[in-house]
Amino acid sequence: xxxxxxxxxxxxxxxxxxxxxxxxxxxxxxxxxxxxxxxxxxxxxxxxxxxxxxxxxxxxxxxxxxxxxxxxxxxxxxxxxxxxxxxxxxxxxxxxxxxxxxxxxxxxxxxxxxxxxxxxxxxxxxxxxxxxxxxxxxxxxxxxxxxxxxxxxxxxxxxxxxxxxxxxxxxxxxxxxxxxxxxxxxxxxxxxxxxxxxxxxxxxxxxxxxxxxxxxxxxxxxxxxxxxxxxxxxxxxxxxxxxxxxxxxxxxxxxxxxxxxxxxxxxxxxxxxxxxxxxxxxxxxxxxxxxxxxxxxxxxxxxxxxxxxxxxxxxxxxxxxxxxxxxxxxxxxxxxxxxxxxxxxxxxxxxxxxxxxxxxxxxxxxxxxxxxxxxxxxxxxxxxxxxxxxxxxxxxxxxxxxxxxxxxxxxxxxxxxxxxxxxxxxxxxxxxxxxxxxxxxxxxxxxxxxxxxxxxxxxxxxxxxxxxxxxxxxxxxxxxxxxxxxxxxxxxxxxxxxxxxxxxxxxxxxxxxxxxxxxxxxxxxxxxxxxxxxxxxxxxxxxxxxxxxxxxxxxxxxxxxxxxxxxxxxxxxxxxxxxxxxxxxxxxxxxxxxxxxxxxxxxxxxxxxxxxxxxxxxxxxxxxxxxxxxxxxxxxxxxxxxxx
Amino acid sequence: xxxxxxxxxxxxxxxxxxxxxxxxxxxxxxxxxxxxxxxxxxxxxxxxxxxxxxxxxxxxxxxxxxxxxxxxxxxxxxxxx
Numbered sequence: 006x007x008x009x010x011x012x013x014x015x016x017x018x019x020x021x022x023x024x025x026x027x028x029x030x031x032x033x034x035x036x037x038x039x040x041x042x043x044x045x046x047x048x049x050x051x052x053x054x055x056x057x058x059x060x061x062x063x064x065x066x067x068x069x070x071x072x073x074x075x076x077x078x079x080x081x082x083x084x085x086x087x088x089x090x091x092x093x094x095x096x097x098x099x100x101x102x103x104x105x106x107x108x109x110x111x112x113x114x115x116x117x118x119x120x121x122x123x124x125x126x127x128x129x130x131x132x133x134x135x136x137x138x139x140x141x142x143x144x145x146x147x148x149x150x151x152x153x154x155x156x157x158x159x160x161x162x163x164x165x166x167x168x169x170x171x172x173x174x175x176x177x178x179x180x181x182x183x184x185x186x187x188x189x190x191x192x193x194x195x196x197x198x199x200x201x202x203x204x205x206x207x208x209x210x211x212x213x214x215x216x217x218x219x220x221x222x223x224x225x226x227x228x229x230x231x232x233x234x235x236x237x238x239x240x241x242x243x244x245x246x247x248x249x250x251x252x253x254x255x256x257x258x259x260x261x262x263x264x265x266x267x268x269x270x271x272x273x274x275x276x277x278x279x280x281x282x283x284x285x286x287x288x289x290x291x292x293x294x295x296x297x298x299x300x301x302x303x304x305x306x307x308x309x310x311x312x313x314x315x316x317x318x319x320x321x322x323x324x325x326x327x328x329x330x331x332x333x334x335x336x337x338x339x340x341x342x343x344x345x346x347x348x349x350x351x352x353x354x355x356x357x358x359x360x361x362x363x364x365x366x367x368x369x370x371x372x373x374x375x376x377x378x379x380x381x382x383x384x385x386x387x388x389x390x391x392x393x394x395x396x397x398x399x400x401x402x403x404x405x406x407x408x409x410x411x412x413x414x415x416x417x418x419x420x421x422x423x424x425x426x427x428x429x430x431x432x433x434x435x436x437x438x439x440x441x442x443x444x445x446x447x448x449x450x451x452x453x454x455x456x457x458x459x460x461x462x463x464x465x466x467x468x469x470x471x472x473x474x475x476x477x478x479x480x481x482x483x484x485x486x487x488x489x490x491x492x493x494x495x496x497x498x499x500x501x502x503x504x505x506x507x508x509x510x511x512x513x514x515x516x517x518x519x520x521x522x523x524x525x526x527x528x529x530x531x532x533x534x535x536x537x538x539x540x541x542x543x544x545x546x547x548x549x550x551x552x553x554x555x556x557x558x559x560x561x562x563x564x565x566x567x568x569x570x571x572x573x574x575x576x577x578x579x580x581x582x583x584x585x586x587x588x589x590x591x592x593x594x595x596x597x598x599x600x601x602x603x604x605x606x607x608x609x610x611x612x613x614x615x616x617x618x619x620x621x622x623x624x625x626x627x628x629x630x631x632x633x634x635x636x637x638x639x640x641x642x643x644x645x646x647x648x649x
Numbered sequence: 650x651x652x653x654x655x656x657x658x659x660x661x662x663x664x665x666x667x668x669x670x671x672x673x674x675x676x677x678x679x680x681x682x683x684x685x686x687x688x689x690x691x692x693x694x695x696x697x698x699x700x701x702x703x704x705x706x707x708x709x710x711x712x713x714x715x716x717x718x719x720x721x722x723x724x725x726x727x728x729x730x
Contacts, residue, residue: 076688183691186706189714190690193681209687245695271666275688280668 039090041339041349041406042137043320044102046129047122050322052109052339052351053102053130054086054406055137056093066166066299067140068092069130070101071151071158075211077274078107081148082374082405083416084273084283088146091288095296098138102130107211108376109337109351109383111322119213120154120220127158135164142166144295149274150174153224159233167236167298169291172270175248177224184208191610210379210609227251232260238294240287241266265290278404279372279416279484326356327391335390340397342433348426349406350375350399352438353390363466364395364440365625366430368447368454370607372416374405377448378607381614385446388618389625395438401426401454418450419478427458431465442466444625448607449474452569459560459567467566469621472606473577476553476584532583540587553581554588557596567596568624570617572604597624652729653722655700659693660685660718676719683718690714703728 038057043050070085072078085101092099104123106113113122131143144167147155152173159165174180188208201207204215213221226233226248232255239252243266252264269284276282326333333356341347367382369375375398376383386396400407401423403415410422420426427445434440444467445455452470459468542549549555560567571578578600582589589596599620604613650658657674664671664685672683680690698704705711705728715721 182704182707183695185711186694186714187687187691189706189711190680191687193679193714193716245699271692275692276667 039093043322044129044133046105046126049105049111049113050320051102051105051111051126051129052322053100053133054089055134056089056099056101057138058093058096058098060096065139065141066097066144066295067134067138067142068097068099068144068146068295069127069134069155070099071127071145071147071155072101072104072107073149073151073274074107076209076378077149079373079376079378080276080278080281081274082278083281084288085148086406087283088288088291091292092146092295095292095299097295097299098134098140100130100134100137102126107380109322111324115212116214116216118216118220120217120224124154124157124161127154128162131158131162131164144169144298146171146291146295148172150180150221153177153180153226156226156229156233157224160229160231165234167238167295168234169238169240169294170248171240171287171291172242172274173226173239173248174224175226175251177221179247180224181206181218181221184213191605207611210381210611210614212611227254232258232262235261236298237262238291239264240290242270243268244271263294277371278374279418281372281416324353324387335387337387340433340437342437343402343426343429346402346408346410346422346426348399348402348429350397350430351386353386353396353398355390355393355395359393361393362438362440363393363442363444364397364434364438365389365444365446366427366434367396367398368427368445368451369399369401369404370448370451371418372404375400379609379611379614381448381608381618384614385618385621388622392622392626394625395434395440397430397434399426399430418484419453419482421480423454424457424461424463427454428463431458431463435464444469446471446621446625448472453478456556459565460556462563465565467568467625468560469568469570469624471570471608471617471621472572472575473569474575474580474606475577476556476580477551536583536586539584543587553584554586557585557592558588561592561595566624566627567592568599568621569597570599570601570620572606572608572613573600573602575606652701652726656693656697656722656725659696659700663689663693663696674718676717676722678718679716680714680718680721681716697725701725701729 038059040055040057042053042055044053045051070089072085073081089099089101103110104119104126105111106115106119106122113119127145131145134140134143142164143162145155145159145165146169147153148171152170153175155168156170156173159168184206188206191209204218206213206218227250237255237260239248239262241248241252241264246266249264252262255262256264267284267286267290269282269287272280272282273284273287322337323334324337326335335356336354338352338354340350340352342350367375367377367386370377377385377398382398386398389396401420403409403413403417403420409415410420413420413422431443434443441464443465445458445465446469447453447455448471452473453475455468455470456473456476459465539549539552539554543552543554557567569577569581578598581598601613601616601620604610604617608614608617660671660674660683667685667689669686669689670684672678674683685693694704694706703725705724706714715724
């Protein structure tokens with residue numbers, strides 16, 4: 006097994022092109038080197054990835070990629086990573102990065118004007134790219150809100166050689182309306198207002214402060230005093246083009262603005278990462294345009310184009326510790342580990358001299374990268390590090406910033422190599438930090454992988470499982486196929502509709518997949534029967550295959566702490582009851598089940614995220630190996646329930 | 650094309666794009682059970698503004714989202730009058 010010493014890492018991608026179920030290329034490029042790094046902006050540390058051509062040409066141009074906001078940044082991670090790689094493959098260095106208070110970057114004062122800070126971050130990223138690579142000019146490539154902020158940043162920077170604006174937010178007011186609608190729709194039946202009392206706006210776990218809401222409302226690219234750059238490519242959405250008239254106005258005023266509408270934005274930005282599709286046409290158009298700009302600028306003598314690059318110093322991100330004192334900081338480092346694949350993670354280290362040696366590994370939920378939905382994994386890691394834990398948020402192979410195993414698709418939610426990846430992470434923590442008390446935590450598929458690791462006897466002390474939807478997975482299955490969670494969830498809904506005339510009309514017209522409904526009804530009683538048979542087999546001490554109850558009792562016999570946390574209404578609750586049956590009753594308080602009201606599957610709202618964090622922290626800090634009986638968890642509307 | 654048909658078409662199109670299983674769209678169907686998430690609804694509302702020329706949620710006074718599909722259709726029908 007090969008380990009990287011905690012610190013800066015370098016990864017070279019294998020010369021293999023494979024695709025995921027959505028046809029996404031994984032990467033490609035033996036000629037490209039991708040390297041994570043930290044750089045300063047306004048006194049805060051930002052995480053970036055520099056994609057460098059191994060043999061850079063002398064054009065002297067680099068590209069900074071400006072991400073969209075919130076959930077769109079999570080969904081588009083793969084596409085943005087591929088864009089950075091393909092740009093570097095053209096011989097142009099590319100820097101992608103996280104704005105302050107987003108992704109893996111340092112926090113931003115929650116009341117500050119984020120828009121102003123993020124525009125400054127783009128300017129800082131441009132300077133950093135110049136410092137690192139020696140390029141003289143920078144092109145900014147922005148998506149959605151990132152495109153609008155790129156345009157604003159370009160007006161503050163004298164070295165911007167061009168702008169590529171993809172589905173740009175031309176009107177901040179219209180974008181705010183869209184965010185408010187998203188928020189309103191997420192609150193159906195909750196009786197809450199879209200805007201909070203202080204004027205801030207939370208969307209899918211990402212909050213814009215009241216100052217940011219005001220600043221965003223003032224963005225109107227059509228009223229800029231002067232064009233943001235002399236060369237621009239605007240790639241608009243084909244379904245909702247919004248920048249045409251602005252582009253026409255720029256052309257009339259003599260700016261070299263090219264305008265295209267292309268498909269692919271919805272599937273790039275607005276769909277869960279495991280289903281997201283890299284928009285090949287958009288990337289190809291952007292790359293072709295950048296190449297044209299780069300070739301025009303390469304006509305100048307190389308000595309005028311390029312300064313000697315400066316290599317970055319290895320850096321860790323220093324963050325306030327529990328006391329906030331300078332000498333009690335916690336630190337984050339990018340790390341790589343693994344054997345056949347160089348897995349990527351961020352280790353958040355407790356303050357120096359922490360005597361307790363314990364760690365927690367945060368696993369991917371679905372194909373979301375290591376930061377988690379609503380940046381929950383970052384928040385948990387930093388909170389737990391302040392309380393003495395080493396926290397590692399990692400990407401399984403093929404997800405986020407970890408490379409894909411040869412021959413496997415990208416963004417696999419249940420990759421067969423996951424167990425191996427978790428084993429490597431545990432070994433990395435043991436050998437690099439000398440820690441053997443390791444907890445695994447994960448949401449949805451992350452919970453599944455934590456369970457599988459414990460069943461496989463990997464050396465862990467606790468498993469914290471949030472909203473698992475399945476406890477077994479057959480290699481070769483597809484997410485779109487009928488899963489047991491649907492069998493458990495749907496009969497009630499189907500029963501409500503069976504007397505509906507409109508529903509029958511749709512059945513007869515072929516709009517409803519009747520076979521799927523029949524299967525749901527057919528499987529449900531079979532599940533109940535199977536549950537009884539498994540109970541009987543356990544009573545007779547006969548082990549059946551895929552027996553969750555037996556597995557949980559086996560884990561318990563090794564004195565592992567088993568914790569489930571569910572949002573109320575999750576199918577996993579019934580599924581646990583059905584599949585583990587009498588074992589749950591036997592385990593009693595040794596298999597703890599929390600149910601949280603008012604939360605969705607991904608705990609996307611800040612309020613439910615806070616309750617979840619409190620429960621997980623309580624369980625993490627409970628004394629090992631067993632906790633005395635607890636009847637109420639300490640936060641919000643949650644309760645600890647015994648499954649009966 | 651009627652407002653109801655336009656809305657139904659948008660629900661179906663977004664469900665296909667987002668790889669989501671759309672429930673049968675009846676008036677009493679709760680939107681929370683229809684299979685779409687909040688991002689999908691934002692996309693539907695934006696496209697309906699493009700198609701119908703109205704956005705019932707554009708006012709800062711809009712404080713709630715319809716509960717059922719029927720409520721959603723009726724809201725658009727009332728605003729489009």
